[in-house]
Amino acid sequence: MSARPTGLSRRAVIGGAGAGLAVGAAGGAWGGRASAHAPTDRGTLGAARVPFHGPHQGGIVEPAQARAEWAAFDLLASTRRDGLAALLRGWSAAAARMTAGEPAAEGENQVALDAGPSSLTVTFGFGASLFDKVGLADRRPEALAALPAFPGDALDPARSDGDLWVQVGADDALVAVHALRVLARLATGLAAPRWLMSGFARTPGATPHPMTGRNLMGQVDGTNNPRPQDPGFAATVFATGPDWMDGGSYAVLRRIRMLLEGWDTLPLDKQERIIGRRKSDGAPLSGGPDAVERTPVDLAATDPDGVLRIAPDAHVRLAAADSNGGAAMLRRGFSFHDGLLADGSPDAGLLFAAYQADPARGFVPVQQRLSRGDGLSRYLRHEASALFAVPPGAPAGGYVGQQLLEG
Numbered sequence: 001m002s003a004r005p006t007g008l009s010r011r012a013v014i015g016g017a018g019a020g021l022a023v024g025a026a027g028g029a030w031g032g033r034a035s036a037h038a039p040t041d042r043g044t045l046g047a048a049r050v051p052f053h054g055p056h057q058g059g060i061v062e063p064a065q066a067r068a069e070w071a072a073f074d075l076l077a078s079t080r081r082d083g084l085a086a087l088l089r090g091w092s093a094a095a096a097r098m099t100a101g102e103p104a105a106e107g108e109n110q111v112a113l114d115a116g117p118s119s120l121t122v123t124f125g126f127g128a129s130l131f132d133k134v135g136l137a138d139r140r141p142e143a144l145a146a147l148p149a150f151p152g153d154a155l156d157p158a159r160s161d162g163d164l165w166v167q168v169g170a171d172d173a174l175v176a177v178h179a180l181r182v183l184a185r186l187a188t189g190l191a192a193p194r195w196l197m198s199g200f201a202r203t204p205g206a207t208p209h210p211m212t213g214r215n216l217m218g219q220v221d222g223t224n225n226p227r228p229q230d231p232g233f234a235a236t237v238f239a240t241g242p243d244w245m246d247g248g249s250y251a252v253l254r255r256i257r258m259l260l261e262g263w264d265t266l267p268l269d270k271q272e273r274i275i276g277r278r279k280s281d282g283a284p285l286s287g288g289p290d291a292v293e294r295t296p297v298d299l300a301a302t303d304p305d306g307v308l309r310i311a312p313d314a315h316v317r318l319a320a321a322d323s324n325g326g327a328a329m330l331r332r333g334f335s336f337h338d339g340l341l342a343d344g345s346p347d348a349g350l351l352f353a354a355y356q357a358d359p360a361r362g363f364v365p366v367q368q369r370l371s372r373g374d375g376l377s378r379y380l381r382h383e384a385s386a387l388f389a390v391p392p393g394a395p396a397g398g399y400v401g402q403q404l405l406e407g
């Protein structure tokens, strides 16, 4: 990877400490990077940099990059707490270098040569199974309690859970895959890969102006995400305890296959009714023809016949915080497209990720409601699941998880 100097800080990349960041988190794959990228400025795209060090890990509030790699690892039986600390120290140092656009190490294989860091982020998470293995069972947070089984789950254990999670995101696929390869090599002798998933989102510059991204069903997805300027954003997304998780978050991951062949044959009005928003621009159906994407959702709105404009089983009704005792989360998913299943249908869908201060006040109640009555569920299969504690960011010279392992 080139050591291209860049003057772009996290502030520049995401368009301003306050307002820009807010647009970014709310704007799906595009977000506030618009202020740093002219749509056709490929050089700027590659040069954009997200610092590794800070109060929170990267890859949570930043807009979803064009390419993501998720990998879970299990510790080898021989790895003790000092081995885990060495792994996290090595991972953090390599991630800091790569996110700055520097070669990961001597003997770099140069896969990502010529590109800048391309908004590379690396995020590390700890699964519930990690703590017993390194003698830290008494420091496992209550928020890491196993997720309940949900009606309709069809989970594959081989593609679920894991001791450690690595999320890599970048706006260049070579940069992302290379970074994951570097991290996987550093795990040799300490941890073994358990599963790997690749995802994608819209490439910055692909649309004529910044827009919320779309998923593989064609819907505008990400509109009603919490935004950093919203009151209570930090309380929704970031944990305050235990001590070593102060400033961290909990990531719920679900590999959700879409039954696209059935979905694609549904008439447009049925597709829109199932979500509760217009497909063309994401405007809520409660708002009438003049509504736009950001028009607030009115769950009580009725048509002249007294029929609810947003159907009783519409996805946005059942997922809304108001329908779930205030439960909320920051969604930051990626599409996947992994070839064909045995019956010829696409193995495609959403790598769903939700970040929250506590899954019991975020994902769990919402998914409990969705799995029992959501019209969209008929077109989805939840095939893999994981929950990881994502510790706070590391200070310069430190490593992610240091407070847990050395505190």
Ligand SMILES: C=CC1=C(C)c2cc3[nH]c(cc4nc(cc5[nH]c(cc1n2)c(C)c5CCC(=O)O)C(CCC(=O)O)=C4C)c(C)c3C=C
Residues within 6 Å of the ligand: 215, 217, 219, 220, 221, 222, 223, 224, 225, 254, 256, 258, 275, 277, 282, 297, 315, 316, 319, 320, 321, 329, 349, 350, 352, 363, 366, 367, 370, 380
């Ligand atoms: C348990 C949490 C959720 C799962 C699982 C989930 C899956 C899922 N969602 C879509 C498409 C859309 N979701 C939208 C909104 C939305 N979804 C959730 C939660 C889960 N979704 C929430 C909390 C919300 C916001 C609700 C609100 O307050 O209005 C939308 C609308 C646009 C938006 O706001 O993002 C779409 C479209 C798919 C395709 C999917 C599984 C594959």
Ligand SMILES: [Fe+2]
Residues within 6 Å of the ligand: 315, 319
């Ligand atoms: Fe949703």
